[in-house]
Amino acid sequence: MTEAEKKKELVSIFFEKGILLNPDVIDTIPNNLDFEMIIEVLSSLRQEDLAVINNELMKAIENKNADFNWDDLARSRVDYEKNRDDKVYNSFVSYIKNSAQVSPPPPKEIANTSQESQSLENSEKLPAAVEEAQKPGISVVSSYQQDSKKRDIQDFVAFFNHRYKALEKxxxxxxxMRGLLSTSRVKMKKDKENVSVIGMVFEKHLTKNGNIMLTVEDPSGTIKVLVNKNKPELYEKASSIVEDEVIGIVGVGAGNIIFSTNIVWPEIPLNRPVKKASDEVYAVFVSDFHVGSDHFLEEEFNKFIDWISAKTGNEEQRRIASKVKYLFIVGDLVDGCGIYPGQEDELVIRDIYKQYEVSAEYLRRIPSNIQIVICPGNHDAMRIAEPQPELYKDFASAVWELPNVTMVSNPAVVNIHSSPGFPGFDVLLYHGYSFDYYVENVEHLRNNGGYKRADLIMKFLLRRRHLAPTHKSTLYIPDAESDPLVISTIPDFFVTGHIHYSIAASYHNVTTICCSCWQEKTPFQEKVGHEPQPARVPIVNLNTRKVKILKFGK
Ligand SMILES: [Fe+2]
Ligand SMILES: [Fe+2]
Known part of the structure; x- marks a missing residue:
């Protein structure tokens, strides 16, 4: 078939589907036209929304990642052609171009998790670890592997675009969210109408009358959202909204403002089944050893190591220890060096290599049939910006050399205990650096236990499907290919540390576990009023999913 015949054939294929090609498209159809790709994309589109395809639409079709409301786009084109309004259409065109620029490369995949696919498209997952040999019962689902590099402003734009698109989906x-519209479409409405939009929160403030006013942004622009104080339930929901999170807004649109009637978070679906292993086997969760600190609780930590080695405790305690198969360490293995001014005065080991060597000596005493999974924290010897890569081999070589250790990034997802016919459990590890921001800035978290209720902070993040939704809540790497802090895979266990106070709970069948610590209250914690609760160890029977917190304190 000649190129001219191909083009003619294409016009008739579109025509049969009720779609007319604008002359500008026909003129610019490339000679090396990928016929099959266009037909494949065509069949995946909601053709009923398309009447005429012009050049911009063609670009969008070619770029499968440009995900937006086709109906809005087609209408805005009509407005544009009739000289009624060009803003909306131009916004779409720039969004399409932008989407094309930030399209992620094909995902790298290794270990699959058989977790039901509530996960986002693979493009939003962390690139998976591929280097280390897989340990028995352990499969790394996602662990950040990108090398450090200089970032520029475009990386931030792409990063936030990825976040928006992931959560918008x-x-x-x-x-x-029935009747979903872009913010620009809502603004064009002259009469009051029920609408819904999905936006990233750009700003939030209280009006003179005590109502909450939000400004939310989507790819087509921004719009104001008013939450009336006379709707107490809605007002309470809106009170916990934080900057930069992506939310759904339902309400009555009228010009430049939406009067909100509901707020919707990306959420963890209800009624997910609780997976249980067929055998009695335990997973144990610890974090925040702070080896090297003069407040490190050596005696208590030794007791823990002796217990998990089934050397101490009563008969039942030793029996449980003998059934431990997985140990998770969620960051801050060492106290580090130069983490805060004057830290050297509070260190008994000032050499970072030695701190990791001592950590490794403890871990070496643990039976080698127990698989240990380690992610870093903010005290470990590496960049603090998230995602933090695996512990650096040159500082922590003694830990890396242990035969039963799997290193992952912070955050990371690890699948454990799968077997033929059983998908295993997905464990999301996140050290918890963003927790400080939310305890300080979200009133309902601050007033309902603060640092003692990590379960509420974890629920707050799960609902938002993001580990640090607010720009200011953590230091982060603006990855141009994805936002690795989006909670794309719904985990069976969400495990954190950092705040030195252990608690376990469940939210929509995700077991949330915050680990304790092995450092007694420091002068800094005394000064800021933190009350750590060290030497507690949450353990989970994977057969029953019951969590117990063991105490190793005096
Ligand atoms: Fe810590
Ligand atoms: Fe920490």
């Missing part, structure tokens, strides 16, 4: 199919 979760929200757009929710039944509450």
């Amino acid at each position: 979760l929200l757009r199919n929710r039944h509450e």
Whole structure:
């Protein structure tokens, strides 16, 4: 078939589907036209929304990642052609171009998790670890592997675009979001009408009358959202909204403002089944050893190491220890060096290599049939910006050399205990550096236990499907290919540390566990009023999913 015949054939294929090609498209169809790709994309589109395809639409079709409301786009094109309004259409065109620029490369995949696929598309997952040999019962689902490099402003733009698109996908199919429109379409409405939009929170403030006013942004622009104080339930929901999170807004649109009637978070679906292993086997969760600190609790930590080695405790305690198969360490293995001014005065080991060697000596005493999974924390010897890569081999070589250790990034997802016919459990590890920001800035977290209720902070993040939704809540790497802090895989266990106070709970069948620590209260914690609760160890029977917290304190 000649190129001219191909083009003619293409015009008739589109025509049969009720779509007319604008002359500008026909003129610019490349000679090396990928016929099959266009037909494949065509069949995946909601053709009923398309009447005429012009050049910009063609670009969008070619770029499968440009995900938006086709209906809005087609209408805005009509407005544009009739000289009624060009803003909306131009916004779409720039969004399409931008989407093309930030399209992620094909994902690298290794270990699959058989977790039901509530996960986002693979493009939003962390690149998976491929280097280390897989340990028995352990499969790394996602662990950040990108090398450090200089970032520029475009990386931030791409990063936030990825976040928006990932969370927008979760929200757009929710039944509450019927009649979803872009913010620019809402602004064009002259009469009051029920609308819903998905936006990233750009700003939030209280009006003179005590109502909450939000400004939310989507790829087509921004719009104001008013939450009236006379709707107490909604007002309470809106009170916990933080900057930069992506939310669904339902309400009555009228010009430049939406009067909100509901707020929708990306959420963890209800009624997910609780997976249980067929055998009695335990997973144990610890963090924040702070080896090297003069407040490190050596005696208590030795007791823990002796217990997990089934050397101490009563008969039942030793029996449980003998059934431990997985140990998770969620960051801050060492106290580090130069983490805060004057730290050297509070260190008994000032050499960072030695701190890791001592950590490794403890871990070496643990039976080698127990698989240990380690992610870093903010005291470990590496960059603090998240995602933090695996512990650096040159500083922590003694830990790396242990035969039963799997190193992952912070955050990371690890699948454990899968077997033929059983998908295993997905464990999301996150050290918890963003927790400080939310305890300080979200009133309902601050007033309901603060640092003592990590379960509420974890629920707050799970609902938002993001580990640090607010720009200011953590230091982060603006990855141009994805936002690795999006909670794309719904975990069976969400495990954190950092705040030195252990608690376990469950949210929509995700078991949330915050680990304790092995450092007694420091002068800094005394000064800021933190009350750590060290030497507690949450353990989970994977057969029953019951969590117990063991105490190794005096
Ligand atoms: Fe810590
Ligand atoms: Fe920490």
